[in-house]
Amino acid sequence: MARSRNIKPGFFSNEHLAELDFATRLLFIGLWTEADREGRMEDRPRRLKMALFPADSVDIVHMLDDLDHLGFIKRYTVGDVQAIQIINWAKHQNPHMKEAKSIIPAMPVVEPSQGKHEESTVLAPDSHSSFPADSLSLDSGFLIPDSLNPSPAPVDAGELFARFWKLYPRKVGKDKAEKAWAKLKLTEALFDTIIKALAKHSLTPGWTKDNGQFIPHASTWLNGKRWEDEVSVPSNVHHLPSSRHTGFDQRDYKAGLTAVGDGTYEF
Structure with missing residues (x-):
């Protein structure tokens, strides 16, 4: 069931979203209306296509992969359930308190012992975001995963x-x-x-x-x-045929000559 959600100006100026095509950016907005109060939904591309793009020829699977690749959503599986989690949902949406609790399993959380600094993006079912809806903006890191590591220097x-x-x-x-x-x-x-x-x-x-x-x-x-990919590069070294002109270092070049007093030789 579609739900009312918030969209603020920061969405349109987000440089990361700008890497995606128009339809994928529109899909991202559409996913908010399909997500439950925890920002989750079943990963069912055909159903999402009918709900959000009924009259358009689009590749929903490819679009979801692009959103996942850039860190806006996470496609995951728990048991037999294939699901989608919108990243940092709880920080940027403020669902109505009467919305039904999520029945979709939460995304598995990476344990600190695995060496990754990750923060859970999912609120407990009875929790509510401390961020008001009007806080959605580019400056607040709009729907971009948090990171404890500094961003790398920008490249052209x-x-x-x-x-x-x-x-x-x-x-x-x-x-x-x-x-x-x-x-x-x-x-x-x-x-x-x-x-x-x-x-x-x-x-x-x-x-x-x-x-x-x-x-x-x-x-x-x-x-x-x-x-x-692992690539084996063939050797391009061409071996020259053996020369018949060998043994120069073993020849006696003084044979048949007569030594003279100054250390030279003559015929």
Whole structure:
């Protein structure tokens, strides 16, 4: 059952959401109306499609994956239940106190002993957010997962894509490649990893034979995180045939000569 939820100006200026296409951003809003008071719902893409995009041709599964990849939602499974948790829901929505309690299992919490600094994003069923609805804004970290680690220095994704595209050997589907690039949580370290992997892939037989017709489109390579593949680069060292001109160090070049007083030899 759809519910009334809050949306504030910070949503439209959020730089992380701007990486997603228009339909996916609209889906994110729609998920709020489908979520229960704890920000959970069943992970049923076909039902969500009928509820939120009944007249549109969209790929709900792909859109949910994009939202999950960027940290706006978490798709998880508990027993036989496949569910979705909207991240930081309790900090940014203030459901009506008469809403029914959630019947969907909460997302498993990562234990501190696993070495990750994570904070539970789910309120207890009887708890209510201490943030009023009007506090939703970009400055309050609007629906973005909290982190105890400082954010990495910003990178110029456009400039780095230009460098990647210049090196990628198959120049087709640039527009799709740019969209795939925009989905990456790009850092200088990740860029270096991608470029090093690309150099290895470029030497494999599958990329070098038949004028490169088997090289995947850049968008496919990026979406599949192919830089994480284990690649064996063949040796390109060609051994020269053995020379017949050998044994020079064993020859006696003084044979047949006569030694003279100054240490030289003559015929």
